[in-house]
Amino acid sequence: MARQAVADKRQRRERGSISVDEIINGAFDVAAEVSVDGLSMPLLAKHLDVGVTSIYWYFRKKDDLLNAMTDRALGQYDFATPFVEGQDWRESLRAHARKMRQTFRDNPILCDLILIRGTFGREATLAAFQKLEKAIATLVEAGLSAEDAFDTYSSISVHTQGVAVLERLNDKSTDAESPRHSGMSVVDPETMPLIAQLTQKGHRIGAADDINFEYGLNCILDHASRLIDAG
Incomplete structure (x- = not known):
């Protein structure tokens, strides 16, 4: 047998x-x-x-495998993210940032490999810089200087990826059954009426949520618009 x-x-x-x-x-x-x-x-x-x-x-070794996975993940991420269009740079850049964030939210493995691990091969790095060059050129065409175009796109990228990482870390913490403390339990309506009122409307301090993401994104876009108008 x-x-x-x-x-x-x-x-x-x-x-x-x-x-x-x-x-x-x-x-x-x-x-x-x-x-x-x-x-x-x-x-x-x-x-x-x-x-x-x-x-x-x-x-x-495992790092070699993770590098190959990261290159594959970057290809999926680039394919899923709409690019910046010159004729309507503001709304296309907004859509670009939103899609970037949503891609990482929908694909935790992409977030872990691309943002948290953050080690890329030469081919993936070259492809990323080629796309960055195109984005900067588009924003220059819209009226920004090369320096302001670089800083605008870089700031949006940092803001969006930072929010995605915080969301991912929060998810990991929740999965481990040790959710992060929001601090809202200490808000006393008697001594903190403004904070209490705003938190009831959904505002959170330091939280990676839709309200904070959109506010930060609008600030960057508004600043870029002012630079174009001034130019």
Whole structure:
């Protein structure tokens, strides 16, 4: 009976019978279940039904695999994000920022790889700078100086990615059953009437929410508009 059980057991795939794409796809599947931090070579090997040495044949360490996943993730992110149009730079830049944030909210693995880990390969870095060059040129066409165009896009990128990271960290904290303390419980309507009134309307201090995101985005866009008018 024992011999029959061994014979019936599915045979492990041989080394060389798996491709790089299969490994990367499997890594995303595992990361979706256990997070990027929880991803390991043995766990991935078990998921793909191969020996762990088959994975090390292509990726000598986990960082190499994460770099490949990041390059793949950046391709998905760039494809999903609308670009800045010169004729209606303000609204297209607003849509660009909103879509950027939503992409990271909808895809936690992208956020972990691209924003929190933040290590890119040469190819991905080159592609990112090529897109940055195009964005700056578009804003210069709209009336900003090259310096102001760079600073405007950079500020929106930092603001949007910062909000996305805070949202992701908050989600991780909540998942770990230790939600972050908002501080709203100490608000006393008698001594803090203004804060109490505003928090009842949904305003939060330091929170990565829609209100704070849109306010910061509008401030950057308004400043850029003033620079264009002044120019």
